[in-house]
Amino acid sequence: TSDSILTKEFYPDLKNLISIEDNGNFGFSSLENNKIDAIIGKSSNDVFKNYNFIPLKNIPSSQLWLVVNKKYPMLKDIIENFQINFSDKDVVDSLKKERLIFYKQLLKNDPLIDKLKHRYKQLKVLLPTNNEIVPLLYLSKGSYHGYVIDRLKELSYLTDIPINYIQSPNDNYDIKAIDTDVFNIKNKFFIPYYESQLAAFTLTNNNFIDSYSDIKNKKIGFISSEELNKNSIKKIITSNDFKFFKSTKSALNALLNKEIDYLYGDFKIISMSISNEYLENEIKVAGFFNKITPVGFGVKNDSDLADFIDKLFPSHLSESRILYSELVIPKKLSPNYKYFIIMFSMSSIIILTLFYFLRKATIATKKERLITRALVESFEAANELNDEDTGNHILRVNFYSKFLAEKLKCHKKFIKKISEYASLHDIGKIGIPDSILKKPGKLSPYEFEEMKKHVLLGKKLIDKMQLGAIAENIALYHHEKWNGKGYCYGLKENEIPLEARIVAIADVYDALRQKRVYKDGFSHEEAVEIIKKERGQHFDPTLVDIFLAYNEEFNKIFIEH
Known part of the structure; x- marks a missing residue:
């Protein structure tokens, strides 16, 4: 592992x-x-x-x-x-599903499951009356959601025991969904899943507070899903005017209506409620306090059930990141109708204005594409005129390169660009003297060094055209070799960009087939054998394997174009 x-x-x-x-x-x-x-x-x-x-x-x-x-x-x-x-969201969504499948397999022989199935026809879970405890528990579209509900669904899935949610503390229950009282009740087990950070909130025009003495004689509100002992809270909050809230929304309304001066409670839960009510401009954090309270499941009397619930929680870093992502992502539960009409009116004006500019931009973009395409075709024509042996070679290289990229299942954008720009691989040859370019015999060492410069010239020309990295890489690196013995930089293997490796095979195959001033053309079979021998030497082995598997398609392209 x-x-x-x-x-x-x-x-x-x-x-x-x-x-x-x-x-x-x-x-x-x-x-x-x-x-x-x-x-x-x-x-x-x-x-x-x-x-x-x-x-x-x-x-x-x-x-x-x-x-x-x-x-x-x-x-x-x-x-x-x-x-x-x-995206990270795709990873999290996928792994949340896969981890359940993993645990189902891992725990299928766990003796605890049989014990629990025998003991419970259903699990009664006590939920708090406050249904706005985002991100732990909240109502949306008539059903419960949140971190707590997700864990309970996992418990039901792994044990095949249905969950029955109840909200009356007078009813008998097996699990208390949101529990903080760890020590006072005997025969109760506590499995923590969240740390509650105590913070104070107030209206934006009120002062920040550094200590409890700052709120003496202030009107204080306290919110919790628990029925807390008010006397014990009084020891923490020394205020003469104290009010307890079980609903986040009612507590925020009391703050807005100045029924209280400061509201105390969990930082994350109240912050998300403020966000859901679109009150960020009216309510602010006034201070943090060192009191950290663990929140978790309270299990009555049953150590087996407590032990099994504990297994649902992450035991590895990756699991922690998956599950805890639910506790940090803000959730908007309802649209902001307050500003809807104003925003709709403003949006209509903005949309009409943007539509006008978008139409102009679209026309300009089309013109830019036409100009770029015309520029590429002009360079192709110039290259063809400069080297009369080239003929349709540069266009066939486009077809070969596109075919290889498709068989590799490359990205659509990559395939489109390589099919457009492969033809520019030798564009730098327009800067090489005719005495070298059209020499019928073998080049001297000096002449060969001059010929090598066409890749550098090609890269500079394409750079000025601003065609992008793929076009530049094709021009600059298509003479590099898999074994590192190519030019100009001696790159090897995966150091060579994929687009250059693809064009290298396309270029060599067509050059072998074509008759030039210094040689006769090879047959298709001869060209295939030469490329086969260069597998792992000149060419990428994977690309050669694809070429060999579909070599007749290359022959067809050569004949038809």
Whole structure:
């Protein structure tokens, strides 16, 4: 596992590392039975508080690598491109689903599941009467959502036990969804999942506060989903005028109506409620306090149920990032009707104005594309006139290159650009003297060095045309070789841009087939054999394999164009 690899790398003095299978108990059973002395990899979520947890601080979270075999160099390019185009949201949504499938498989033989199925036909979960505890719990479109609900759905999925939500504390319940009272009730187990940070909020024209003494004789509101002991709160908030709220919305309204001067409660929950009510310009944070309260599931009397719920929470860094992402992303639960009509009127004017400019921009863009295309065609024509042997060579290179890129399943934009700009690979030859370019015999060493300069001239011309990196790379690097013996920079293997590697094969195949002043043309079969022999020498092996598999398509392009 990545845990064991990183541990061995960053703690080489740790010996006797072994892997264990523990039926989903994360090594705790082996630890209790003295089969092992310590566990590496478990999170600090210990429902029974029986263990000491020491973080391995030497291991950086960034030291995680995706390793691919060097036999498949094209895979590296594909993965790197995939990472750029794949959004974090796609990753999180996918892994949230996959981790459940993983846990279903991991825990299928866990004896706790059979115990719980036998014990419960359904699990009664007590929810607070306040349904606005974003991001933990909230109502949207008539159903419950939030971090707590997601974990309960996972519990139901893994145990096949349905969940029954109740809101009356007088009813008998099995799990209290949002619980903070850890010590006062006997025979109750507490599984934390959230840390509540106490903060104060006030109207924007009120002062910030640094200590509890600053709010003496102020009207204070306190919000919590719990039925808290007001006397114990009084010890924290020394105000003569104190009011308790169970609904976030009613507490914010009291603040707006100046029924209270300051509102105390969890920073994240109140901040998201302010955002959902579009009150950012009217209510601000007035101060933070050191009081951190753990929030979690309260389980009555059943250590087995508590133990199983604990397994739902992340035991690895990647899982933590997946689940905790739900606790940091703001959620807008309803549109802001207050400003809707004003914004609609303003938007209409803006849209009409933008439409006018967009139409002008579209016409200008079309003209720019036509000019660019005309410029490319002019360079192609100039190149053809300069080298009478070229003929349709440059256009066929476009067709070959597009075909190879399609078989590689490259991005559509990449395919489009290489099919347009491959023809410019030798554009720099218009700057090479005719005495060298059209010489019927072998070039002298000096002449060959001069000929090499066409790639540098080509890159400069394309750079001035501002056609982009793909066109520049084709001109500059199409004479580099896979073994590093090409020119001008001696690049090798994946150091050579993919577009240049593709054009290299296309260019050489067509040059072999074509009759030139200094040689006769080769047959298709002869050209195929030459390229085959250069696999891994001149050319990218993966591209040669594609060429060999579809070589008749290349012959067809040569004959028809």
